[in-house]
Amino acid sequence: MTQQQPQPGLARCYQHQDRETGVRCTRCERPICPACMVPAAVGYQCVGCVRGAAGAARAARPRTLAGGRISANAGLVTKVLLAMNVAVFLAVLARGDQLVVDLGLVGYAVDGGSVFAPNWIGVADGEWYRLLTSAFLHQEIWHIGFNMLGLWLLGPPLESALGRARFVALYLLSALAGSTLSYVLADQTQLSLGASGAIFGLFGATAVLARRLRYDMRPIMLLLAINLVITFAWSGIAWQAHIGGLIAGAVVAAGLVWAPRERRLPIQLGVCALVAAAVLVACLIRTSQLLG
Structure with a gap:
């Protein structure tokens, strides 16, 4: 063929x-x-x-300033966090102070038991979850009211600018940093609770974002100054949580919004990892001090 x-x-x-x-x-x-x-x-x-x-x-898909995905409902995570705080507050009202004792932040204290066999509780006793659970606990209506008002005002703009995943990282790392500084500096038997550390983290992040976008920073700085004055003037407030959350929020936000586009994700993950590592090291050092 x-x-x-x-x-x-x-x-x-x-x-x-x-x-x-x-x-x-x-x-x-x-x-x-x-x-x-x-x-x-x-x-x-x-x-x-x-x-x-x-x-x-x-x-070509549109991204947020920090590289996150733009969603139709930019305030969804804020609403979920708000709902979680309110739900835990209602649980505290229903169960009483025992839930606060079980989940609140305490370093190392004796909770009942006999003289010969005391019942130790606290972060130093291995209850590390208290560093996070305490950030969702509130006992007084004014306490949760002020914190949730701050979350409602500061949360959606930050969530829109950062994206959902980055906003969650900012909120949780700020909460953990606030609890950690309280654990490190406050009396080990002091019981503290509240979302104030996370809210002050949002204050710090908002200031960084305003600087990044070259907005007028006077309103946010004035609001932050007022809250800091209240922090140190009002007795009974765990100022350590406020300062810890503020510093962590500002550092995390700076890493999120100032990272260069070419290496954005590795730098953002690195900054978050460094803050988490600092929290872990501080907790380990404080635990060794209390148990030593």
Whole structure:
């Protein structure tokens, strides 16, 4: 059988050189055979152009200032956090002070038991969860009212600017840092609770964001100054939690919004990891002091 000679004038597929074709990609105009044709609005496109268009579409998706995904409901995480705090507050009202004793922040204290076999409680006794659970506890209506008002006002703008995942990281790291500084500096038998550390973290992050966007910083700085005055003037407030949350919130936010676009995610993860590591090291040192 005589092999059919290729017809003159027909191009060969750019991927399959043994196949002749008269069709070209409408984007790059390279010749393509039926196996490489992808139907388009007009004519056919090659597989490479289709993949490139899909990648460009993903890259072109709008992102927040910190690189997070833009969502339709930018305040969803804020509402969830608010609902969690209110739910725990209602649980405290229903169960009484025992829930506060079980979940509140205490360093190392004796809770009942006999003289010969005391019942120790606290972070130093291995109850590390108190560092986080205490940040969702409130006993007084004015306490949760002020904290939730701050969350409601500061949360949605930050969530919109950072994205949901980064906002959650900011909130939780601020809460943990506030609890940690209380654990390190306050009396080990002092019981403390409240979301104030996380809220002050949002204050610090808002100040950093305002600086990044070159907004007028006087309103946020005035509001922060007022809250700091109240922190140190009002007896009974755990100022350590406020300061710890404020510092952590500012550091985390700076890493999120000032990271260069080319290495944004590794730098953001690194900053969050450094804050978490500082919290862990401080807790370990304080625990060794209390148990030593």
